[in-house]
Amino acid sequence: MIGDFRNCITLINFLYGKSLYFPCIFCPQTQQPPLTCIIMSKGTVVLAYSGGLDTSCILVWLKEEGYDVITYLANIGQVEDFDAAKKKAESLGAKKVFIEDLRAEFVEEFIWPSVQASAIYEDRYLLGTSVARPCIARRQIQIARQEGAQYVSHGATGKGNDQIRFELTCYALYPEVQIIAPWRIPEFYNRFVGRKDLMEYAEKNGIPVPVTPKAPWSMDANLMHISYESGILENPKSHAPAGLYLMTKSPEDAPNSPDVLEIEFKKGVPIKVTHVKEGKSKDTPLDIFSYLNEMGGRHGVGRIDIVENRFIGMKSRGIYETPGGTILYHAHLDIETFTMDREVRRIKQGLGVKFAEMLYNGFWYSPECEFVRHCIDKSQERVEGKVQLSVFKGQVYILGRESPKSLYNEDLVSMDVQGDYDPCDASGFIKINAVRLREHHRLQGEHRSKH
């Protein structure tokens, strides 16, 4: 690394942002022409490391660029050999390796608020990837602060949403941090144009190369969902291959009889799930969510194939499976409508739509998202009760609900008893509501009759 002219550019690049337009005649450190300057460690970077080919190459490349690298791998419920990843990172020269089990906090602090919000992006996507990003990045920033690192790095691509979600979280929680996003650095992405380049680099640098061929799409997994995109899925017309899904059974192969569950809510979050027939129940957030994943997965619940609008302005096709999240979405919607006043619900619905957009766009740690989370949480104070539902062949069916705090009043609504209600009032209600409509008609009529 000594005396590398290109490193000066890179250095300047990192120091001054991407604003490289220096002719770089002299090294800004040594005030010497490039060839004579000596480069020392640029500092410490905490790299979000997956154990895969990409981030392994990034690890080595960052070292090559003069950084001390700490790797960090979050366990948010994905299937992964964490020990192997640890060893791999160490063998590739990571100064320190963090493997963090974030599953419980992921459920309680990120998924639960999303359930309260009925967060759904563009009417369909339950935000399984989006919601994991601030959780992962928050811990990364904690490690960076604790380890005195000025840099964080990740392997997210330059066209996606995840780079934004990671980085906005980083900037929000650690405003001075410097972010190294290799897939946005021309020096990096022009060098590693295809997978072949990464493979060659890996071989040259002692990085273990995957032996099984890569699936012709990319995928992201966590406790909440698995997403599939890119590769052959980029053609929006072509159907998803049958064997794609890992978290849910195909509805065709799912059991021929439903499982009936009862979910109990308090303050808008589940506090217990019971298998009605088997009597089995779960009552911690992580257990509840994992059990719903198991049940939903068994019955093929929560598969969608959509085209969505990314924050950066392009449309992309994504396939998602969200078994437990889908069950909860429906159950929560039901108990919420059962217990919440109509007009509160209407306002809360609007806030939920905004929350989903913020979450999708990476603004979890923003003043507006904190504000909206507070408001939504407030709205959930009395969202309490039990919902019975069945899961069967890819579908969730709400069967019934009860609540100690419901605004449902069986006497009031009954067709058989009058309750505390005078039908005559409805006449006045309707006639007053018609005042505007009749005026509108009158005016149109007047207008029409003149022509």
Next chain:
Amino acid sequence: MIGDFRNCITLINFLYGKSLYFPCIFCPQTQQPPLTCIIMSKGTVVLAYSGGLDTSCILVWLKEEGYDVITYLANIGQVEDFDAAKKKAESLGAKKVFIEDLRAEFVEEFIWPSVQASAIYEDRYLLGTSVARPCIARRQIQIARQEGAQYVSHGATGKGNDQIRFELTCYALYPEVQIIAPWRIPEFYNRFVGRKDLMEYAEKNGIPVPVTPKAPWSMDANLMHISYESGILENPKSHAPAGLYLMTKSPEDAPNSPDVLEIEFKKGVPIKVTHVKEGKSKDTPLDIFSYLNEMGGRHGVGRIDIVENRFIGMKSRGIYETPGGTILYHAHLDIETFTMDREVRRIKQGLGVKFAEMLYNGFWYSPECEFVRHCIDKSQERVEGKVQLSVFKGQVYILGRESPKSLYNEDLVSMDVQGDYDPCDASGFIKINAVRLREHHRLQGEHRSKH
């Protein structure tokens, strides 16, 4: 008109609004007791007649009250013996009987705009009943005008939404109309407290009495859906009985392999549906919708069990099956997101939520709903293309989509080619988006450090 006891009532009615309903009065004109009055016709009323027990009793009661009664029965796709209903009405003394086939206009002028709007009430209800009401009432008003009737009447209850939907349409289209809603007239509803009273009245008045026992719930059917409510369904906890559904097969009994359909849209409405394997296709609105009902029905698509918020302020439990509507909702959502700009979609989504509320509350014929329909229609100009989907065991799965007008750009979004996109731009994008977040953090930090 002097001395007409019933006319006095009518007169009082006109003078004081609906506040009459006392049998025991002196005529305010003659200052004579009622018996000395001479009875003449109060005028003509167009009654929305279903052929069932309730509206048959209303027909006779209206005659008894001194009205000439014209019955009107709309065919909006419900299963019904229209000839029998006609004969029944005639035999009960209807001055004139109208049976009107509104199915085609129901699909084209009411369901299609709802599909364009992705109209869904409280995130779940596809508004099958709501959307039929303005269609039915519009024709009723046309008949009333054409026949010179000053009154319209219906059998809707005093606690429901339908009375509002009917009457707001009537007032909007015929502001001077007088509405007779017997279930809100104490004289009527105190006389007919239970079904037994209606049965007795029917027997006394030669109204054919239904021989099969009534289902322990009420039901409303049209081309778009069947709704079930009241009776044993009023307990929100109890599950719907298995045999309830008439329009859809139980998912458990549905075929074990999916049907794959291709729906072609233009301007946001379907113009063709094709069964991919069988090659069969439909291309008129009514045929398309009927075929989707058949397909959805076969596979148990579109069942929901919800508690919803009525316009009059109470919560009610409803069970709905909307086979074709559910398929269209999903297919339209897919092609719309595929072809519509993200931000237009966001605004349109908000308008759609408003449209659904208007529709639910009975404001189809209102200036605001006309305005919103216009705007939504405008937004659909380029919502065009084909969606492939499968229906299976109660679920609709989107499989793929294509469009000549899609904003989806495979090159732009591809992970494998760069397209007309510079990843470096994302850095600036993220950093500028972070300006606010970093400022917020800075201020919090400053504030924190002072305490």
Next chain:
Amino acid sequence: MIGDFRNCITLINFLYGKSLYFPCIFCPQTQQPPLTCIIMSKGTVVLAYSGGLDTSCILVWLKEEGYDVITYLANIGQVEDFDAAKKKAESLGAKKVFIEDLRAEFVEEFIWPSVQASAIYEDRYLLGTSVARPCIARRQIQIARQEGAQYVSHGATGKGNDQIRFELTCYALYPEVQIIAPWRIPEFYNRFVGRKDLMEYAEKNGIPVPVTPKAPWSMDANLMHISYESGILENPKSHAPAGLYLMTKSPEDAPNSPDVLEIEFKKGVPIKVTHVKEGKSKDTPLDIFSYLNEMGGRHGVGRIDIVENRFIGMKSRGIYETPGGTILYHAHLDIETFTMDREVRRIKQGLGVKFAEMLYNGFWYSPECEFVRHCIDKSQERVEGKVQLSVFKGQVYILGRESPKSLYNEDLVSMDVQGDYDPCDASGFIKINAVRLREHHRLQGEHRSKH
């Protein structure tokens, strides 16, 4: 209660809702003509009493109808001879007379939340009447409960908003209450068709008759504003008479030099106002608001002449003067934008619009308004600082502001120093924002070229 003719009416009233109003009935209990009934008290009614001709007549009429009448007069800052009103009520037979000074709670619990919300109806009306209604009715209900009264009554007309605001508050806080609104009871309003009838009735019943002629408009005054409507103002084209305004000087006659004030806010409400030149300051809510009224009034601030949309669906013309409220609206807006994050503000702005509608329509005591007030209050946590402004000739001019919690960052925004900001980032920001726009253009171009 047997034989009480009026009780029969009441009974019928309870059974059939408001549909009674016929003097000429047989008692449904005794089946006897009215004259044989024995009259007893129907119960106690708390009447919102203004001391004026209308409510004095209502007082006497209620007694005539068989009620025990408690009068209640709220001091919410209007100019009034409260002692005289007390004596008058007593002399007219009120069982008990309450004169309640609600000024402090009116400011703190009703005006302050409206200031936080920037509550403004249809972009112009600062809701001075609306905000007083729940304050007045709340106390009325407290008195009714405390005195064991089953009835409340008021003199609001049947076409206005106030009847709704009063009564929704009553029903919300005392669901079982019975409301007597004489101006909606045909027996009453048909008897008192014009002012002349009231005058005659007053003379007959020993009610002191006003000696000064009534202004040719009606008016409603409280601490926050005076409204003028009806009478000659009903013609929307005719200009308001010069002498109309009571709370503000005409701008033409106002001083020729401004007064400069500094208002200090904390949590979105004013905690101090200082006259910059005179050094004079006020720091309790009521003093602050009164002083702002004085200052605004002196300079003719806060006059508007509008046509607005009533809740009952008609348009009405109103003229308002809101001196202090107008100053606060502008000052609060300024300090809020100065201290609140942009996106929080955007959401809060939407909530404020909703709040204003609720307030206007009478839903202060509703679950949705409580929810929205909570959210808005939350948004105000850091709305803190000082605003300097001048009032002059009908106008409020913001001159400057400062805050210990402002998100305004002089270095960041400066054109002279770079601050923690890289202009290059803006390029990426713009280009990413342009992705959608370029795609849209591309597609239009393609489409165009094909035709």
Next chain:
Amino acid sequence: MIGDFRNCITLINFLYGKSLYFPCIFCPQTQQPPLTCIIMSKGTVVLAYSGGLDTSCILVWLKEEGYDVITYLANIGQVEDFDAAKKKAESLGAKKVFIEDLRAEFVEEFIWPSVQASAIYEDRYLLGTSVARPCIARRQIQIARQEGAQYVSHGATGKGNDQIRFELTCYALYPEVQIIAPWRIPEFYNRFVGRKDLMEYAEKNGIPVPVTPKAPWSMDANLMHISYESGILENPKSHAPAGLYLMTKSPEDAPNSPDVLEIEFKKGVPIKVTHVKEGKSKDTPLDIFSYLNEMGGRHGVGRIDIVENRFIGMKSRGIYETPGGTILYHAHLDIETFTMDREVRRIKQGLGVKFAEMLYNGFWYSPECEFVRHCIDKSQERVEGKVQLSVFKGQVYILGRESPKSLYNEDLVSMDVQGDYDPCDASGFIKINAVRLREHHRLQGEHRSKH
């Protein structure tokens, strides 16, 4: 320019975006090492030229960088010596000079839609700068296309909104265009750090240097407004200097009696303005707007001092004077509320808020803004009639209004006649609206009583 190594970098820079990270060993054009390569014209750039020091320096710098420069100066109503600017540009080597009078189209195509929308940013700013940008940039793009220029350039700073507004318009209308924003190019902004550097450069390059000292703030003027910001105004606490305003008289110095105007609207835009006393009137868009500017200016109307939130996430302080726009805002609001249905207005109000944000952020030429403009235009179909108002001492007072299409119904609303309205209906209306509130209370009560 021959053989300039730095130019190669710049060239690559411009060709490939800002992605400069080339070591630049050989010139990509000549394949020679930098020192030997000869640079030819890089192409043509259309520069938005103001005639001032900044853009004059940019002009020369662009030439220095190897571009052919076409200057373009839009007349959008600012006070300017266009001839002098033309001569100056020519003398500095502009290949071609365009001076374009856009005033009429600015009013009709940009200001009028903003008036229809009641466009106001963050409740205060009438968007006078924002609305001019797409108008200016559209013509610039037309010239670029017509002259075959691949580049456009402007002198907007890197921290402001205007760069975004200009460039989003450019990208939207000419997606392939390359934009040169010198104030975001380090090579440029590091060279011209202060005004002194520009002055020196100007002197060296024969650019006439302004003789009068620059005001200690920057300013932007057009037909709609003048904005003042930066410099001494950056301190949000300090009051604006008295002599700042150029377009409006100080209210203190304004005439002591009002001018009364009548503005006639059709489809939501003014078609005529009449001075009521003088009888003088104007009826073309440009004349109307200019006359309103004159009247407003004479009376000191439309001055505001605000802190606003820029799109790039920082708060800035701006002072604006918008005389004619302020009058129109108030007049239009009045006639709109007078003629538009309440619920249409509510929806339109929401669209107007969105429109203002789009406009502020530079998205005039976006699919969403086109959509919203269409919707708003539709809403204005019947916004027609005359508004009388007075302007006096900084304030606009609405005096009265009339319309052939008003929904205002004097009989309906009158307190003196009943009109087609039954007060009894209001009872039912209120009681049905109270159903929810009473249920809410009931539940709270139940809940409370249990604790």
